[in-house]
Amino acid sequence: TEKIDKYISGLPDNIHGNVMSARPKTLDKAIELANDFMDQKLRTYAERQAENKRKLDNNNQVQQQLLKKQNVVQAYVVRTGEKKPYGGSKPMCPKCNYHHDGECAPKCTNCTNCKKIGHLTKDCWHPINANNQRTITCYECGNQG
Incomplete structure (x- = not known):
């Protein structure tokens, strides 16, 4: 034990x-x-x-x-349609409706392809319209196609 x-x-x-x-x-x-x-x-x-x-x-x-x-x-909350007023000091541009000084920058210009503001035609992400398409031209003879 x-x-x-x-x-x-x-x-x-x-x-x-x-x-x-x-x-x-x-x-x-x-x-x-x-x-x-x-x-x-x-x-x-x-x-x-x-x-x-x-x-x-x-x-x-x-x-x-x-x-x-x-x-x-x-x-999904319903928001009131009221926007907050702009609090900055820059004037509103009548061309693009953004607030900035001086001339509109290229980002404020209209795209000639899609007609939207904010990018140039060469930077457009929408498909090219048939009437805006460039035709391919031969550098040597000048023939199109």
Whole structure:
């Protein structure tokens, strides 16, 4: 029994009391009990960790869904048609309706292809109109096509 007591006294605190209260008669029985209790503790610890992870994942999912719903709702919120007044000091250009000093920059000119303001014809991203297409001309003979 001295060996059993010595073995039990060296066990971790979390299973020491359980093994001691079982009063094992042999050292083998004490070792078997200690292993069983330790396995049980590890199993419940792993289950708790998994449960906590599930709770955390579920909580994060719920929060993400709420944020997504809020973003969708905000996207469809009816806004008033009022624009904020211009707070700068530059005058409004009558040609492009933007505020700037001096002449309109090329970005304020109309594209002759799509008739929109903001880019030059050579930078137009719309398909070229049939009447705006350049004809290919031979440099040597001058023939088109």
